[in-house]
Amino acid sequence: MMDITTFIDKLQSYQSPLVFNPWREYAPSCDIGPEAPVIRSANLRRYLELRQDAHYLFIAEALGYQGGHFSGIAITSERILLGNHADVEQESVLGTWQYRRTSDPKSELLNNTQKLKGFNEPTDTVVWNALNRHGLAARDVILWNIFPFHPFKESKLLSNRTPTTPELDVGVEYAKMLLELVPKMQIVAIGQKAATTLQRYEIDCTAVPHPSMGGANRFRAAVAELLGGTP
Template identity: 35%
Template sequence: MTPDQLIAELQAFEGNDRLFNPWRERCREYDLFDDAPQQKAARLKAHLDNPGARLVLLGEAAGYQGCRYSGITFTSEAMMLERALPRLPRLDHRLTSRERPFREPSATIVWGALYELGLQDSTILWNTLPFHPIKGEALSNRTPSTSEIKLGAGYLAMLLAMLQPDVKLIAVGNKAREALELIGVTPYAAVRHPAMGGANQFRDGMRQIAATL
């Protein structure tokens, strides 16, 4: 499995009124460019093209503040405008038509911890469900269903097959942990999700994991 093959598998999934596929569909409300899905796929490929990765940080599902428009888990439009990320140049243009760029607070905390610990170049960001579960409108998030988590399991298996066998899988938050238990993926470590006052616990958990590498 290669990044190109994994992305092709993602692009093959046809979204519906409950699941939006960022790498196949253009968001008519906010994506600025007709080729927005292709741009997101290119960014995801650059992110995944990391044969030396040692960690996979696993979130729950793509959300509208981050992956829906950036194409990368725990990564927002605002963040990419403000700084370059590993294997990705700093954006020199807007991605969406929203008055202000989409900003995901958890993304800022996650990347901040990775840079603090020197793990930014050796980490892959992913979701148990790579697609965006919506409640009928673009700017909405919902908890994935059991069947959707099982759908995401296939893509997670492809990702893990692409990486080195000793890569460490880290569930970020209870939802990601529960998803891994549901689909029987082991072993894994777990850290507190940075949202809802969990930033310091997330950082502490990441420091403990970094100390074991």
Template identity: 35%
Template sequence: MTPDAFIDDLAGLRFPGTFNPYAESCPEFDADDAPRIRRENLRLVLEAAAAAGVDSIWVARDLGYRGGRRTGLALTDEAHLSAHAGLYGSLPLVRATRGPAMAERTAKAVWQVLRSVGRPVFLWNVFPLHPHGAEGPMSNRCHNRAERLASRHYLDWLVAELRPRTVVAIGNDAAAALSDLDVSAFRVRHPSYGGQGEFLARMRELYALPVPDRCGAQATLV
């Protein structure tokens, strides 16, 4: 499967109570031709990752309404779209929405670490769409097992195509889902809801990143 075929297949994925950012438009926030813009963003990142190779794939649970629903890129809000563009050089990634750029707490923590890793990382979700609750489309819910199993072939293709040194599961839900799919992963705590310190500590351990000592100087984990 080529990146174009991957994205075409992904654009055809449909479930009740979900938003597919590669095929659907949000009447409140999306710009004209938003699905095409998000497909192009993903295509650029996929092709760059395949060409350059990746050290790791970081996998979270599913797209959030403040992040990937708007950008088409996992763990990436509009505040960090330019940072994602620079992850593989200088990709021409484009916003697909109108109005002020939106930020997401999880994306902020993830990109804080990515700036320090200095290795090519591909970002993905166990379920690659935005599942929302009964309270409305601007909410988040956990995907269900049927949704996960129906979309597992995307993750299988990414692991086979990109051949990462390691897969990182961000959060217990992602770790459990990857285990259900028989994908071995290094588990880190999700940075939201008080988990940012533990998330940063585990990422420092995995990537031997510098940590501040008590005086504010930097020491390197070994």
């Protein structure tokens, strides 16, 4: 029987070259300190505790450096959690929660806005706005990635790269654990690439357009059709 502690323990056990595990690792170049993975793990635990009766699993391809790398939550930027986002309420993610940032505002790797407000990822904004519009984000939807860790380019931690097939093989096993933790969720793939990958592993899913590269309106319309209501 899968429980949240076991699931997080299994996530924390993963290590691989050119992959950052936000619940295990600490990057001196841009993290606030060795406590950063502890904070991110606590965020993920709280996130899952609030969603034990979720009906939908929205799943993209891999964790990004502007999102889950620092927040510890897939498709969720730390700017949202810090309450510094203009469009997304922080309480929709973790309820009443004392969030501590994990990116270092003194790091030379951050630009001025990131130092002041934390990292932000445009895709995260579109996804959370769409879910909040339907009143589902706080309890009915879990956001995840097929490869739940952050794959980065060599010698550049704050970059994103496409996960390899062996990485996806590993990642799908974590997705199956999540489905055991919260069973009977309807799986919604964010983007055709994610859908094709899930189907290759014989995991049934519904696909919605990815919000990036001009797809925000199509994503909102597809979510509205799926969940009911207006885009």
